[in-house]
Amino acid sequence: MTIHLDHFIVSARDKVASARLLAELLGVPWAETTIGPFSAVYINDGLTLDFIDTDEDFPVEHFCFRVSDQKFDAILGRIQAAGIKYRSSVRGPMDMQVSTYLGGKGIYWNEPEGHQWEMLTVSYARQAG
Structure with missing residues (x-):
């Protein structure tokens, strides 16, 4: 299994x-x-x-969601409508930009508890080969 x-x-x-x-x-x-x-x-x-x-006390955790282009656009629209600041790099400034790393789209944002959320359309989590 x-x-x-x-x-x-x-x-x-x-x-x-x-x-x-x-x-x-x-x-x-x-x-x-x-x-x-x-x-x-x-x-x-x-x-x-x-x-x-x-x-x-608890550590800030990082969670990444891989979604389709269509879902990405819908979720990004809800993030923008909620006035949530986001960024194009994991530790960068809140630049309100979308990353195009590996030809996909990606953003990062933090929720009120501090946890970091990431959303991308192309995964870079690949086994070394």
Whole structure:
């Protein structure tokens, strides 16, 4: 059997607000409460991001979503409509530009909890060969 990532727990100060915002931007379903202490964002049929409230310090995490050109444009439109600043490089300034690395499109943005989201149309995650 192939190994698939099933879910990831995302720490937050306000799990519901964080889950709702990401789901609305990506245009995917979410649940305010699920089994246990989570607010889940249903990324696809095999992956959820389970947001959990915490008062403890937590590291800023990086999550990347690969999408089609059509979905990229739709999500970027929602990001722009929400007034969220974005950038074309992982550590660069909020230049409100789209990267065209590897011939695709990509952006980065941070959500209120500090986590860094990335969206791209062409993956650069390739096994060395």
